[in-house]
Amino acid sequence: MSRLAERFRSIKARGRTALIPFITAGDPQPQITVSLMRALAAAGADVIELGVPFSDPMADGPVIQKASERALMHHVSLADVLVMAREFRTQDPDTPVVLMGYLNPVEAMGYDRFAAQARGAGVDGVLTVDLPPEEGAELAAVLKSQEIDPVFLIAPTSDSERIRRIVRLAGGFVYYVSLRGVTGAANLDLSEVAQKLRAIRAQTTLPVGVGFGISSAEAAVRVAGIADAVIVGSALVSRIGALAAQPDRVIAEAAAFVGQLRSAMDAAASEVRA
Amino acid sequence: MGYALPDEGGHFGRYGGRFVAETLMRPLLELQQAYERARVDGAFQDEFSEELRLFVGRPSPLYPARKLTDRFGGARIYLKREDLNHTGAHKINNAVGQALLAKRMGKTRVIAETGAGQHGVATATVAARFGLECVIYMGSEDIQRQAINVYRMKLLGAKVVPVTSGSRTLKDALNEAMRDWVTNIEDTFYIIGTVAGPHPYPAMVRDFQAVIGREVRYQIMEFEGRFPDALVACVGGGSNAMGLFYPFLDEPAVALVGVEAAGSGLATGRHAAPLSAGRPGVLHGNRTYLMETDDGQIIETHSISAGLDYPGVGPEHAWLKDSGRARYVAVTDDDALKAFHLLTRVEGIMPALESSHAIAHAGQLARELGRDACLVVNLSGRGDKDVHTIAAREGISL
Numbered sequence: 001m002s003r004l005a006e007r008f009r010s011i012k013a014r015g016r017t018a019l020i021p022f023i024t025a026g027d028p029q030p031q032i033t034v035s036l037m038r039a040l041a042a043a044g045a046d047v048i049e050l051g052v053p054f055s056d057p058m059a060d061g062p063v064i065q066k067a068s069e070r071a072l073m074h075h076v077s078l079a080d081v082l083v084m085a086r087e088f089r090t091q092d093p094d095t096p097v098v099l100m101g102y103l104n105p106v107e108a109m110g111y112d113r114f115a116a117q118a119r120g121a122g123v124d125g126v127l128t129v130d131l132p133p134e135e136g137a138e139l140a141a142v143l144k145s146q147e148i149d150p151v152f153l154i155a156p157t158s159d160s161e162r163i164r165r166i167v168r169l170a171g172g173f174v175y176y177v178s179l180r181g182v183t184g185a186a187n188l189d190l191s192e193v194a195q196k197l198r199a200i201r202a203q204t205t206l207p208v209g210v211g212f213g214i215s216s217a218e219a220a221v222r223v224a225g226i227a228d229a230v231i232v233g234s235a236l237v238s239r240i241g242a243l244a245a246q247p248d249r250v251i252a253e254a255a256a257f258v259g260q261l262r263s264a265m266d267a268a269a270s271e272v273r274a
Numbered sequence: 275m276g277y278a279l280p281d282e283g284g285h286f287g288r289y290g291g292r293f294v295a296e297t298l299m300r301p302l303l304e305l306q307q308a309y310e311r312a313r314v315d316g317a318f319q320d321e322f323s324e325e326l327r328l329f330v331g332r333p334s335p336l337y338p339a340r341k342l343t344d345r346f347g348g349a350r351i352y353l354k355r356e357d358l359n360h361t362g363a364h365k366i367n368n369a370v371g372q373a374l375l376a377k378r379m380g381k382t383r384v385i386a387e388t389g390a391g392q393h394g395v396a397t398a399t400v401a402a403r404f405g406l407e408c409v410i411y412m413g414s415e416d417i418q419r420q421a422i423n424v425y426r427m428k429l430l431g432a433k434v435v436p437v438t439s440g441s442r443t444l445k446d447a448l449n450e451a452m453r454d455w456v457t458n459i460e461d462t463f464y465i466i467g468t469v470a471g472p473h474p475y476p477a478m479v480r481d482f483q484a485v486i487g488r489e490v491r492y493q494i495m496e497f498e499g500r501f502p503d504a505l506v507a508c509v510g511g512g513s514n515a516m517g518l519f520y521p522f523l524d525e526p527a528v529a530l531v532g533v534e535a536a537g538s539g540l541a542t543g544r545h546a547a548p549l550s551a552g553r554p555g556v557l558h559g560n561r562t563y564l565m566e567t568d569d570g571q572i573i574e575t576h577s578i579s580a581g582l583d584y585p586g587v588g589p590e591h592a593w594l595k596d597s598g599r600a601r602y603v604a605v606t607d608d609d610a611l612k613a614f615h616l617l618t619r620v621e622g623i624m625p626a627l628e629s630s631h632a633i634a635h636a637g638q639l640a641r642e643l644g645r646d647a648c649l650v651v652n653l654s655g656r657g658d659k660d661v662h663t664i665a666a667r668e669g670i671s672l
Contacts, residue, residue: 053571054570054571055440055571055572055573056440056445056446056449056557056558056572057449058294058295058448058449058452058453058558058559059294059295059297059298059452059453059456061453062439065439065440066439069439069440072571077569077570077571078569078570079569102556103293103556104555104556104557104564104566104570104571104572105569105570105571106570107554107555107556107561107570108555108567108568108569108570109569109570129295130293130294130295130556130559131293132293132294132295132299134283134291134292134299135283135291135292135293152296153295153296153297154296155295155296155297155299155300156297157297157299157300157301157459158296158299158300159300162296162299162300177295177296177297
């Protein structure tokens with residue numbers, strides 16, 4: 001069983017919802033990324049989504065784009081991100097790591113070489129934002145051949161035919177984008193999300209993570225009630241960005257925020273059980 | 275005849291396609307369906323033709339540039355006068371087509387990215403013409419370079435949003451426009467200005483611009499009684515070149531030559547010539563030649579001409595390059611400037627800096643082809659917008 005599948009199984013067995021924080025590798029400084037990942041895991045992150053910086057992050061809002069720009073000031077490349085993932089893996093054998101980024105750096109490295117190196121670095125999943133199922137079959141197959149789960153996005157506008165196409169290629173979990181728009185936008189409609197999750201679950205047994213627009217502990221709790229995983233990106237990255245000039249404070253601040261989300265989600269879950 | 279690309283998924287060989295987040299797939303598929311219906315709908319095509327005739331002022335003349343021909347001392351040179359279109363460039367052809375499609379789809383708001391400002395002006399113009407709300411995204415760097423076009427857009431009722439992310443040029447404006455679109459899909463139509471972006475844009479923009487080449491097919495007959503030996507056009511994203519080339523793709527005797535911006539010179543690395551010196555990758559929704567670092571980050575481009583200052587190129591050009599049907603060369607800032615002055619002085623036609631790149635290469639090609647040959651250069655836009663850039667470069671304060 002893959003590390004992702006194992007993690008989702010054990011979380012479910014404990015009646016919990018997974019918490020998946022997103023950070024951009026190298027933001028604000030490459031040398032703190034591995035420690036930051038460890039701190040997030042210690043604070044209750046079940047899976048870590050590690051953003052690969054890209055110069056033109058078209059599907060992201062200004063918060064994540066700025067994180068990419070901060071990392072790129074240090075010339076953080078996909079190869080550097082794999083080194084960070086490998087270092088994290090030597091220190092934490094259990095917490096799954098999912099790389100999230102854009103296709104071009106992967107194309108530049110080459111699919112086969114990337115997949116082999118990602119496997120060697122202990123990467124568990126790869127989400128390429130600008131790769132819809134129409135274009136994604138080749139990379140998904142290469143990743144699967146290295147036992148890496150290809151993670152795909154599902155949008156509010158994905159109809160059941162598209163959902164079917166996506167889950168056929170997907171592994172690990174699927175990432176439901178709970179908002180129209182880019183990362184970091186506002187306005188989460190929970191009943192609309194719940195309805196869409198039912199439509200997704202009608203077609204797959206893969207866990208469904210929900211992201212985009214989860215900016216507070218309250219929102220995380222509400223989403224945790226219906227999703228298998230809560231993905232928090234912009235809200236965390238904006239806290240990191242605010243401390244870009246004081247990198248020594250980033251780890252404590254980020255871990256505290258993830259810890260808050262974790263406690264709120266766990267408290268709500270135990271209330272439901274009680 | 276033979277050429278029938280792209281395929282259903284928007285591929286030109288290995289190039290093109292739809293590399294976008296899932297959130298953009300439905301609007302792209304809806305656009306594709308709407309466009310496919312419009313393409314075969316006589317009423318739509320008639321309306322488009324009428325707008326091109328009465329609003330844009332088509333057909334644009336094919337002008338025998340006899341003085342320029344004498345100066346170069348080779349093949350007879352004809353200029354396709356897209357500079358004489360309403361708003362002063364070829365961009366208006368496509369803007370009219372997409373605005374008509376936007377109306378047909380019931381959209382009330384149009385957005386666009388712009389580099390030199392020509393496409394922004396064209397979009398603002400058609401938005402005014404058809405009563406659509408209009409927002410233009412423009413890199414803050416380009417806003418400085420093209421202050422007059424910014425003011426023109428505002429006069430036309432458009433809101434111009436400065437883009438301060440990344441390199442603050444065309445590519446960043448495109449990123450920002452995509453973000454607007456994905457957030458406002460219900461009422462908004464994104465008018466992309468070139469033959470790039472995800473499917474169906476490269477094919478749709480090409481089709482709207484193909485009026486250029488279709489006119490050349492019959493206009494050249496009046497002078498030469500045959501097709502030209504070569505077509506020459508500048509290539510940034512590549513829409514004026516595709517518009518000229520497309521109706522000739524199945525005429526193997528007609529050579530197709532695209533001219534990229536070599537900036538300070540290809541060897542310096544400071545240029546905007548992905549076909550000449552880049553490699554394939556994925557950007558802005560399609561696979562094509564790019565200017566990128568070894569590890570796949572898009573790099574800043576350099577050209578005196580804002581309209582060519584783009585790190586990618588339309589995927590169909592990538593395909594035409596690899597297949598050998600077209601060839602691509604690059605012209606430096608300095609040579610483009612010389613061509614600008616030459617055409618201005620000997621023919622009384624002030625070309626856009628973009629088009630000046632094509633003029634510069636036409637001189638070389640005319641000499642290579644010799645006096646029995648003839649060639650058509652796409653004069654894609656007029657140079658008024660560039661006089662400040664040229665004056666500044668030559669140390670003249672206006």
